[in-house]
Amino acid sequence: MSAITSTLEAYQQQLRSNRLGLWLFFISEAFLFGGLLAARFYLWGNSRPDLDQALGLTITAVLLISSFFMNRAETAIAHDDRKTFLESLLVTAILGVIFLIGVVGFEWSGHIKPWHGAYGAVLYGMTGMHALHVLSGIIFILIVWNNGRKGHYSGERHWGVEACAIYWHYVDLVWVFFYPALYLIGTVVH
């Protein structure tokens, strides 16, 4: 969704810049999430808190499946299939909301609280920063969905969809690193 360009050639020029810019932003964000991971290993070392494994596995699966629907949405609009595009976007957003409920509603109401030493600080710091990104991703999806519903985007011009999709996959990828760091690596001390 570039507003400043009129010809397709100019659009594609801007598109290449947009893509590069978005990836640079991801590199930047990688240092944020990398810093959190570093804090986890620095503070937790080879131990980890006793978290609900079933819950962790479930929300991870939900988030990974959501990326499939995000990809389906993007492929659909690239083929001008608006119906599949809108449906898949909604499914992605719903799965994202389920993930958020899993983290904020269930994980955060467990026995570990933010003020419980380094366990609490890192657990809430990592899941909180990631949840914030998931939330912004859901808002992004809903904006794109709303514009798509009004007839915006086409097979040739759908930068807004593309950016939203890559962002969603990126946030998903971050969780692929966060999940084992929080739930799997290290031993539980009782």
Added chain:
Amino acid sequence: MRTVLALGIVKGLIAQIIGTALGMGLVIVIRLLGGRPAWEAEPIVVVGALVGAIGLLIGAGVFSDWFKWTRGEETPMRHGPPEGKPAWTRYFGVDYSHKVIGVQYTVTGILLLLVAGSLAMVFRLELAHSGIQFLDAATYNTYMSAHGIVMIASILLGVGGMANYLVPLMIGASDMAFPRLNALGYWVNVPGALLVLAGMVVGGWNTGWTGYPPLSAQAPMGVQLFFLGVYFIGLSSILGAVNLIVTTLRMRAPGMTLFRMPIFVWAMLATSIIQLTATQLIGLSFLMVVVQRLLGMGFFDPSLTNEAIILGSTPGAPVLFQHLFWFYSHPAVYVFVLPGLGIISELLPVFARKPLFGYKWIAMSSMAIALVGFLVWGHHMFVAGIESSLRVPMMFSTMLVAVPTGVKFFSWVATIWQGKLSFPTPMLFVLAAISVFLIGGLSGPPNATVSTDMFLHDTYWVVGHFHATMFGGFVFPFFAAVYYWFPKVTGRKYNETLGKLHFWLMTPGFWLQSLGQMRIGLLGMRRRIVDYDPALGIDTGQLLITIAGFVIAFSVLIMLYNLITSARSQEVAESNPWRSRSPEWQIPSPIPEESYARPVVIVGEPYDYGLPGSVYARMSPVGASGAPE
């Protein structure tokens, strides 16, 4: 009056006040709903400050186009001043032209320089004599901390100013790749700076600009606004870096290969790599202290509650903060000096009328400094309980920085060698920069060596070293750049006599200040302390440093007087007074709204000064549009 009320900055400030009130009210409502007492200063002030800062951005109109995009509306790019309003108003509102944004950055940077400099003048007066004169310890601590961070903000804005104004012009581009993002990148600094300054009045803080916990976890509330303010200023670095890298990689004029770019663009590219990545870590470390104070998340708290012990939790670790913090804050000094060193390399060939010696080596040395800079952060922590296995590797990697920096020095000497030198004000400041940066550079290795650092750490030696690197690496080159491009930006000549007076006051003043600080440091003066023992015998030294500081401050005021009166004078500058080969000097001054009416084509090497018949940039024939072949 109406015009003033319609200015972006005025609307933004009003929105900030409303936003702050809303944010504070929100916390009070939540607290009341949770059945807690309505007032607790810290969470209310922090959330108020955060919402207020976002309010400023919305009120100023930074997000207006993007809000329209979310509703699916198209927004054509605005060019020129706002319709029906005087041209000056665009400098006080959201404007998308990189030339306007560059000036906004630079002027805001100089304003902050004055604020931070004034703070230094106040505590230099206090330090001029042993014993307590007029500052109590808490006020001294706040002033000293604010001096540090406001200067850093000022430098970052100065860097942003040079980058935004110069890089698109130097590469022959019409603007930055993302003009709206560019505007946001500037505007987030405004609430950022305001929050830091507001921190001084809501209790101040006593942590220095580094904000180490556990002290910052217990400091007065001002430290929270300092953290938040820095967060916004850091956001500017990241957004600016994205924009600059994309602009440099994607928008160069035809014929401008990477190794035909003006050397300042290389310096900014290297700088941007640091800003893009490392900035996240200072943001993260500050955010962690913010939430530790607000929510009790004990990242840096080594004590454990009984509940946490039952859960088997490990404790927090204060040293972790220093790792995260210095992972940005050491490379950050290269963010400050790389652009300045780029300015030195950019200006020397013009005033020596000779090719820049070893262009490719200079370009690569900037990259090398930026990349090695990521591996040296531990040298700030030799006495802070860092893992002892990290000490010697960090010492060696720090020493390694001297290699690419040495490449730059030798290139400068070789460029000056047998040149046809002329000495207008910008050249004088370039030479002063080299001399001062040499002092700063040579005083570095003793700090990087573990054994000597044990003694030098936390003394005024470090203060002298640091100020020499900042003045040599940024302040002097920045002033050189201001004088050099002033005719291009304003279309007016500056007063050469006043410019030279500025130089002759500031350069010896700075040598005295910096070497004096190193000397009293060796004699036992600790840094960040409001008072010292007269038995140290450094009263005279302190007095001289204070006098030198005031001479520097006075010389900066001369510069401002010079720039302001010159900009208002009628003395029109030539379009290329320095006989530069760079594209921006081949077009009229001040530069028209559309910088290059005819696209630039690069046909030669950038610094072939003195080579007869050589051409760098050529304007394509009238009527040609798009990229000429």
